[in-house]
Amino acid sequence: MSNAFDFDPESPRAVRQAIRSGRFRGFTNGLVRGHVQGNLMIVPAAQADDFAAYCALNPQALPVLGRSEPGSPHIPALGADLDLRTDAGGYMVFRNGELSDTPREISGLWRDDLVAFVLGCSFSFEGVLQQHGVRLRHLDEGQVSAMYVTGLPTRPSGAFSGPLVVSMRALRAADAIRAISVSARYPQFHGAPVHLGQPGLIGIADLAQSYGGHGLTQLHADELPVFWACGATAQLAALQARLPLCITHYKAHMVVTDLPVQASRAIPLDKKEIPS
Amino acid sequence: MSNAFDFDPESPRAVRQAIRSGRFRGFTNGLVRGHVQGNLMIVPAAQADDFAAYCALNPQALPVLGRSEPGSPHIPALGADLDLRTDAGGYMVFRNGELSDTPREISGLWRDDLVAFVLGCSFSFEGVLQQHGVRLRHLDEGQVSAMYVTGLPTRPSGAFSGPLVVSMRALRAADAIRAISVSARYPQFHGAPVHLGQPGLIGIADLAQSYGGHGLTQLHADELPVFWACGATAQLAALQARLPLCITHYKAHMVVTDLPVQASRAIPLDKKEIPS
Structure with a gap:
């Protein structure tokens, strides 16, 4: 305790x-x-x-x-x-x-x-990332990851449609690489990132303008923004x-929930873990 | 044939x-x-x-x-x-x-x-990357990946020491993410990249100046340079x-060699596949 x-x-x-x-x-x-x-x-x-x-x-x-x-x-x-x-x-x-x-x-x-x-x-894999040595600066600073509305469309169903929302973590390159390798194994927690690097390529004009206005949005000079698909996509839809x-x-x-994070892993190497 | x-x-x-x-x-x-x-x-x-x-x-x-x-x-x-x-x-x-x-x-x-x-x-995983939908522009253009001498030291042994040499592939972000997820499974072909993004952070001053002077060195505006550890490290040592x-x-x-690439995969999720 x-x-x-x-x-x-x-x-x-x-x-x-x-x-x-x-x-x-x-x-x-x-x-x-x-x-x-x-x-x-x-x-x-x-x-x-x-x-x-x-x-x-x-x-x-x-x-x-x-x-x-x-x-x-x-x-x-x-x-x-x-x-x-x-x-x-x-x-x-x-x-x-x-x-x-x-x-x-x-x-x-x-x-x-x-x-x-x-x-x-993605909160569910943050602990796993840390166990693999990934520094999550937003956690060190008592923050949550920032979210952004992208220009990427989702696939519509009935009344539901809208843009993809992503969460962003500011990571140094070696940590970004580790985070990608690990998160790819967890498709039920959004899997691998959908993007990293230039935010404008996925329709994010300004990292300072996060969805909801909260989360860590400032990058250090040696950090890349790494973007994961986010469940907040459902709210916009x-x-x-x-x-x-x-x-x-x-x-x-x-x-x-009572679901253990570790029991959710072990996805074999196939297209399921590769973002489409 | x-x-x-x-x-x-x-x-x-x-x-x-x-x-x-x-x-x-x-x-x-x-x-x-x-x-x-x-x-x-x-x-x-x-x-x-x-x-x-x-x-x-x-x-x-x-x-x-x-x-x-x-x-x-x-x-x-x-x-x-x-x-x-x-x-x-x-x-x-x-x-x-x-x-x-x-x-x-x-x-x-x-x-x-x-x-x-x-x-x-890393030639051995290039075909696997392509099978997973990663575009390797250097292959499309009939080139090989460029190599660079980094500022990262290797661990010495006896007379052998020297800097880490890396190979670089110019990839769009989504392809970089796929390539990281897949290559992490192949530690016998250098595993996951050691770096991506800013070359200066690993001591590469100019991408145009490749080791040996060959390979694709020009990035498109939507590409990131992704760097894998390279066996040419042995030559410098x-x-x-x-x-x-x-x-x-x-x-x-x-x-x-006669070794099938596919038989070499299937590394479970542990520290072996995560670059240190």
């Missing part, structure tokens, strides 16, 4: 309880490094199959880790006690394509026609679809 | 015969894409153990594929008919640290105290050691 918390920050169940009870309100990217964290996306059942198809068409950005039964806020395979109405620590509620609220929990909003999706998140209701996690407050 | 040759360019034995008989005099990088090619390094037996130790200390640059018995120009495990006195297609003879000759074969120079080493070469005699292959005229 770390001195900084009154709970075990490496236990998914303990972290979920701390979030649920309001004892922990921070970003989840420094916690439970050995277990998978995910993006949350809740849509009405009427849109759920279209959204699932959209994820399947864009698996690098939107790798589905779990999907609830209609009306259920639980996905038992991700955690027996997991309650998606309370355990994300922060939510964004979108109505007709507009952000309407950012509540701490959504028990009062739950409906029997809602379907929850949990999507892979839901906004563009102007769904009557859509609920997501609040930035960097992810769903903490 | 390709129309361009009077031998099967995908058969190691046929290529060796064509080289041995003088019917083929070109670079080997477009041939036998499915089989391993190697750097040749021949030293007197008195220096062989020091050189082997130097390779072991610098495995990313100098992965040993085979070593002959003292006095033998054969390494049967690399090809039953392989004769290292005639099959490289071109040789460089160094005496006391100076290039003294570049003969087509070295039968007359062979001595019963010489030991031959064959070291992995042998020069610096001022060996009384040292014989290597002539540039881009490699030893063609």
